[in-house]
Amino acid sequence: MDSEQVQADLFDAKCPSRQVLDRIGDRWSVLVVSTLAEGTLRHGEIAGRIGGITPKMLTQTLRGLERDGLARRTVYAEVPPRVEYALTDLGRDLVGLVRQLTRWAEVHIPDVEAARADYDARPTASRK
Amino acid sequence: MDSEQVQADLFDAKCPSRQVLDRIGDRWSVLVVSTLAEGTLRHGEIAGRIGGITPKMLTQTLRGLERDGLARRTVYAEVPPRVEYALTDLGRDLVGLVRQLTRWAEVHIPDVEAARADYDARPTASRK
DNA sequence: CAGCATCCTAGCTGATACTG
DNA sequence: CAGTATCAGCTAGGATGCTG
Numbered sequence: 001m002d003s004e005q006v007q008a009d010l011f012d013a014k015c016p017s018r019q020v021l022d023r024i025g026d027r028w029s030v031l032v033v034s035t036l037a038e039g040t041l042r043h044g045e046i047a048g049r050i051g052g053i054t055p056k057m058l059t060q061t062l063r064g065l066e067r068d069g070l071a072r073r074t075v076y077a078e079v080p081p082r083v084e085y086a087l088t089d090l091g092r093d094l095v096g097l098v099r100q101l102t103r104w105a106e107v108h109i110p111d112v113e114a115a116r117a118d119y120d121a122r123p124t125a126s127r128k
Numbered sequence: 129m130d131s132e133q134v135q136a137d138l139f140d141a142k143c144p145s146r147q148v149l150d151r152i153g154d155r156w157s158v159l160v161v162s163t164l165a166e167g168t169l170r171h172g173e174i175a176g177r178i179g180g181i182t183p184k185m186l187t188q189t190l191r192g193l194e195r196d197g198l199a200r201r202t203v204y205a206e207v208p209p210r211v212e213y214a215l216t217d218l219g220r221d222l223v224g225l226v227r228q229l230t231r232w233a234e235v236h237i238p239d240v241e242a243a244r245a246d247y248d249a250r251p252t253a254s255r256k
Numbered sequence: 257c258a259g260c261a262t263c264c265t266a267g268c269t270g271a272t273a274c275t276g
Numbered sequence: 277c278a279g280t281a282t283c284a285g286c287t288a289g290g291a292t293g294c295t296g
Contacts, residue, residue: 017233054292055257055258057288068243068247069243081257081259083257083258090240097228109147115196116197119194155269170278182270183279209277209279
């Protein structure tokens with residue numbers, strides 16, 4: 001395989017890890033998915049559990065998840081309106097990946113933070 | 129535990145998955161780490177393998193990886209200057225996580241794309 | 257309650273040019 | 277060769293106010 005091929009594999013939108021990161025790399029997706037992991041919830045319930053998310057960002061995030069087949073949106077024609085969100089099978093599968101991320105973090109983030117502190121303390125290092 | 133505590137767990141910098149995503153969620157870190165997985169490389173060699181990355185972004189990314197203890201930077205006092213980069217043990221471990229991301233993507237991204245195409249085609253859905 | 261419209265800011269990112 | 281400095285654009289993200 002030539003270098004052009006390697007480049008194509010790594011760069012662009014072809015790189016698989018890039019695709020996942022583009023999907024869950026934003027500020028709220030992981031949080032919303034994790035919250036929905038506990039079951040079907042309404043818009044306000046999700047907001048309450050997460051805390052600090054604006055209605056706009058929540059809706060925007062949920063729309064993205066719905067579009068990508070990770071969450072299902074159910075509207076009940078009632079007054080006042082009621083909208084429920086739940087994970088799809090695909091979404092539940094994503095939870096598994098998130099758990100792997102979490103597990104890795106719990107194990108290794110301490111090392112990362114130690115290295116960071118060490119780096120910042122070192123006067124010789126090219127500091128930011 | 130009160131709702132304040134739940135919020136603290138999920139939000140802020142405490143959520144473990146958030147920490148990983150903050151670290152590898154940027155455009156180049158995963159690419160650079162994956163490239164370094166093949167061995168010790170010089171600045172220009174990494175740039176050549178990745179393609180499309182500017183010197184500034186590469187240096188910036190490498191600095192971040194070095195700071196977090198994921199990569200090691202070795203400067204040789206020669207003329208012309210030579211600087212080599214290699215993964216640390218921690219960095220190599222991160223490669224494992226990236227491979228899991230990649231694996232998940234390869235399996236499920238097709239479903240995501242199908243759902244997306246379906247969603248975009250549906251005229252009734254609240255489209256973006 | 258759910259969520260849309262609008263405005264606005266901050267930070268990532270990139271293009272370019274220059275230095276040790 | 278490796279790295280820095282500067283300028284500029286894009287867009288994720290947030291604040292606010294209004295509607296069905």
